[in-house]
Amino acid sequence: MAKEPSIVQIKGIREGLMVSFGDADWEALTSALINQIDERPTFYQSARMALDVGSHALHVAELASFRDILSEHGITLWAVLSGSSTTEQTAQNLGLATRISKPKPVETIEAAEAIPDDKALWIQHTLRSGTRIEFSGNVVVFGDVNPGAEIVAGGSVLVWGRLRGFVHAGAEGNEEAVVGALEFSPMQLRIAGKIAVSPKKNSKGNVEIAKWKDGNLIAEPWKSG
């Protein structure tokens, strides 16, 4: 039987299996994949799978139920790659990775590229323990960043709420990046290559901004102007 070009491509990568969906509707793609899995259950048993869904815009219900179906087949979905920002957001909400290898925070200064001012990720909810946000530009959180939550941003991070988690701003080397919060008590703070472990202080109601100054990482009360 001649094999027609499959709408589902599967290959092995260092982290497990990489599945790429071609051009078809979501139903067709998912059932094609499940069929393949059913044909070779032992091959797929306890596999870790990354899924490239192309430009499909997926919402929580669709992605979560597909993840559950995969898990019923003994497969752990750990990453979803997509060109759609809706899908990326959904994947992050579900705690899935959205790229295969994490960008290494660069400790050197030279490669610092200016972050275009208009590129910011706007997060409209509290980041709870176990959430990790990675973004190449600036990040604005309208909510709290709880202990156990992490933000890694290429640019600056502003928290309109209480910052009690981990933040790495200027993660690609940008020393101009700043971190600010309405209530400033991060578990740990990094800007570019500098690390500051927060002293246990009660900064209730203190609006503070952290930045590099004369080669040191400092946090100071925010003053306008």
Add this chain to the structure above:
Amino acid sequence: MTAKVATVTSGKGGVGKTTAVANIAVGLASLGQRVVCIDGDIGLRNLDVVLGLENRIVYDLVDVVEGRCRLRQAMIRDKRLPELYLIPASQTRDKSAVSPSDMVRLCDDLRQECDWILIDSPAGIERGFRNSIAAANLVLVMTNPEVSAVRDADRVIGLLDAEEKGPVHLVINRIKPSMVKRGDMLSVEDVLDLLAIHLIGIVPDDENVIVASNRGTPLAFDNKSKAGMAFHNIARRLMGEDVPFVDVENQGFLQRLFSGRK
């Protein structure tokens, strides 16, 4: 009859989920509700022990899911109350014997038969947790007033948000008034400050809880103890009643908290 499915979960183990399911079930059943408890902790079942029904198990959850018995046959009736039932977990199988869609199907079949389905979730955020929340209409997240338990509760609340499961209510278990007063334990206010979700119960630490569980007679059967009352109050709040919080910490604090926040 269309039952509400309420799942009790926590993230961290040992915070009192099983105890809460048994006692809230007794609370709801004493209000005349028809209640079915499901032990979602497959492989480590113990809701049957806490409810004192261990010796009556014939069929379990996995038998129902795999079609070895009818739903009815796996429902053990607690004879101390008119309408309280338990579907026990299997002792010998593991969590992969049941899937989230099995739980949804099972609860859909049960919904016509009762007012409440209470699911006891295993600790953790893996398969057993996913099974337990799959059919939930509401979720009770339990924590103790300890930093690590609160951190895990926060994580679970984040996962529930992401899965759009809710509403989510908080139960704080094992508050020790004397320790809170000395500043050696997180207070209710500290926990709420971080988790920022609706509070549905505060249960004091009480060694009678342990004695009662060992006997297989949940403390809520006895109306005099403070911890038993706290579980009855959770049941009444689930029924939509506006029950004031018993002040387990110190006089006047909760008064302030709840009048201040409304």
